[in-house]
Structures are given as structure tokens and as C-alpha cells.
Amino acid sequence: MKKHPPYHLRVNKAVDRFLLIEALRRLSGLIDLSKYTYYGFGGPFLEDCRLLHEYFPELSLVSIENDNETYKRQLFHRFCTDIAIKNIAFRDFLRDLKSDGKEILWLDYTDMSWERVREFLDLLDIANKGTIVKVTVRADRRDNPYNRNTTHKDIHNKVEKFRSKITEEFGAVCPAVILDDDLRPGNLPVLFQKMFQIAAEKALPAGTHCVFQPLDSVHYTDGTMMLSITGIVWPLSEVQLLKDRLATWRFANVSWARPRRIDVPILSLKERLFLEKH
Numbered sequence: 001m002k003k004h005p006p007y008h009l010r011v012n013k014a015v016d017r018f019l020l021i022e023a024l025r026r027l028s029g030l031i032d033l034s035k036y037t038y039y040g041f042g043g044p045f046l047e048d049c050r051l052l053h054e055y056f057p058e059l060s061l062v063s064i065e066n067d068n069e070t071y072k073r074q075l076f077h078r079f080c081t082d083i084a085i086k087n088i089a090f091r092d093f094l095r096d097l098k099s100d101g102k103e104i105l106w107l108d109y110t111d112m113s114w115e116r117v118r119e120f121l122d123l124l125d126i127a128n129k130g131t132i133v134k135v136t137v138r139a140d141r142r143d144n145p146y147n148r149n150t151t152h153k154d155i156h157n158k159v160e161k162f163r164s165k166i167t168e169e170f171g172a173v174c175p176a177v178i179l180d181d182d183l184r185p186g187n188l189p190v191l192f193q194k195m196f197q198i199a200a201e202k203a204l205p206a207g208t209h210c211v212f213q214p215l216d217s218v219h220y221t222d223g224t225m226m227l228s229i230t231g232i233v234w235p236l237s238e239v240q241l242l243k244d245r246l247a248t249w250r251f252a253n254v255s256w257a258r259p260r261r262i263d264v265p266i267l268s269l270k271e272r273l274f275l276e277k278h
Helices: 011-026 047-055 068-077 090-096 114-126 152-173 185-203 236-245 269-276
Strands: 037-040 060-065 083-087 103-108 132-138 210-221 225-235 260-262
Touching: 011 047, 011 132, 011 210, 011 225, 011 260, 011 269, 037 047, 047 060, 060 068, 068 083, 090 114, 103 114, 114 132, 114 152, 114 185, 152 185, 185 210, 185 225, 210 236, 225 236
Parallel strands: 037 060, 037 103, 060 083, 103 132, 210 260
Antiparallel strands: 132 225, 210 225
16 A cells, blocks of 8 residues: 555645645636636545635546555545546646646645656646646655765765766756755755746746746645645736735745745644634
């Protein structure tokens, strides 16, 4: 059986879900959510689908799951007949997706690899105006020498090898210069966000007249460091209108600035219910 993170203990992840809810609220008036379909990797408990259905019951919902055992658990936890649960790999699903700009997709990964960036690129390649994409990746590396008790004497060589490995793995989406500080665990979310920014610019060059406009970006630790970026495919000529709509949202990140840190303590059920009201 596929192992899953302890979703009920991932309080920072819960905040990330609510940021998506708030971003969609802020976009009301610019997009008609009643015509949208949400596609996500619901996990065994379909938590993201459940939350979106609560706040936006007009949304159509689709959960994509490749693992057979998790798929069975999703069927058990299915909370309404309107949600479609597809037992399919995302890359296969993406191959058949016909975008009309009325999609919300959460690429909720538990790792970070070139394959994840490739899927993000492939998605933007077929996306149309109005497509909303949230991508979450692991912003940590087990092979990072800064994670280990490495003496000052040999740290330089190990960091150099690590930098070469990152550059080779992510190729064309790597920044031209990767400093030693960029590779430290606390700064990896910034480096990985830069990779997704470069990927978005390559997928939607100036000639397409659309950009992947970021709405928010955060990083948090629920056992391991995660990076989460939300954005929308939007006409370049209308970007300022979008930014104006988000101007009063304190959690907005519309300029690819450093991702905001989420750091919430373990909450009781009573505390979570109280905070959810806000």
C-alpha cells in the first residue's frame, strides 16, 4: 500500500488549502467559478476536494489517482456523487486534457524532480486564459551536503558536486548562477520557485500574449520542507487589472518575490474550527 503523509497532522498544509480558497474568492468577478472544474490529487481522504466543495459547491470536482489502493480508499471516502474519481497517472490524464481555460489544477507532489517541472511545462503548453494552476513540491533534498555534519574542510567540494547535480538534473530551468547560499535548506524553496518561474516564461513566451501570473507562494514544513505556488494563465495586457484585484490581499505574491513562510503550531480541533471561520 502506498504510504501517505499524516494528513490530519499537517496543519501548515491546511493553511495552504485555505490560501487557495482565498485566492479563488479574490478572483471572483474576473472569472466565473460555476463554469470551472477542479482537478487535484485528492489523497486517500479527498481533503482538498471536500474543502473546495464546501466553499464553492458550484465547482465540478475531479480527483486523479494513480495508486490502486489509494483509489479504493478515495471511493470509500467519496462524499458526494458529483465528484469524479479517476484511476489514472497524471501524465496520461494530461495527454487527453483539452483546456478551455476553465480549469483549476493542483499538482500536489511529494517530491521535486525534472519530471515534475516537465509536467508543469506540458500543462502550461495546453492551458488557456483563465486556467489556474497550483503546484506543490518538496523543497528539500536528502543529498544536500548542508543537511549533514560536514566539516568545513570538505564542504566546498561536496557543495560543488551538489550544485553540478542540480544543474544537470534541471537543465534549462536552472538560474544562470546558483550561489552556495541558494543551496542551503532554508533557501531551496527560493531556488525551486525560480525554476518554476523560468519554466513558466519558457512555456508562455512573449509571443503568446499570455503569462503565468503568480497569485501567492508559500513554503512550510510538515515533516519536510514544501514549496507551493499558485498562479493563473492571464493575458499580459490585463495583468495590472489582476494585480489591482489582489492589492489588498496581504498574502498575495504577484511579483515572484520570496515565498512566504507558513508556521502554525499543532492545533486542537476547537482551535481549527475557530480559525476556519476567518
